Amino acid sequence: MSSVRDQVMTRQQPLPQPTLDNHEFYEAAQRGELRFQRCADCGTWRHYPRPVCPECLSTRLSWERASGRGTIYTWTIVHGPTLPAFQDDLPYNVVDVLTDEGIHFQSQVLDCPPEEIYAGMPVEAVFVPVTEDMTLVKFRRV
């Protein structure tokens, strides 16, 4: 199996396109930090990034560093069909990680056979630089 970086570079896999709402997330990832928005009024963590707190509707927020740790909440194994750029990766996992901060984050567990993934499996974030400007947040078993 090739590395994530090799997959992106050689197969021209699509990359996230940072926006006004989420560019801080990707800039932090490039520094090896997992950061999420947190409401400055009620303290609720949130992800995906957005301008308004879903709990109290405040627009005051900060980008706070998360532990990078969590557990697998649920997952699926993709057997296809999928986009042509991902065809050579089949089968691959897509996981929902419940972070220690209570955020559900969709990603992938690296170096883990499909049959070894389970709900509650402890994982930690790893930062995979795939281009000069983009680092992806993936996970690995703890």
Ligand SMILES: [Zn+2]
């Ligand atoms: Zn709030």
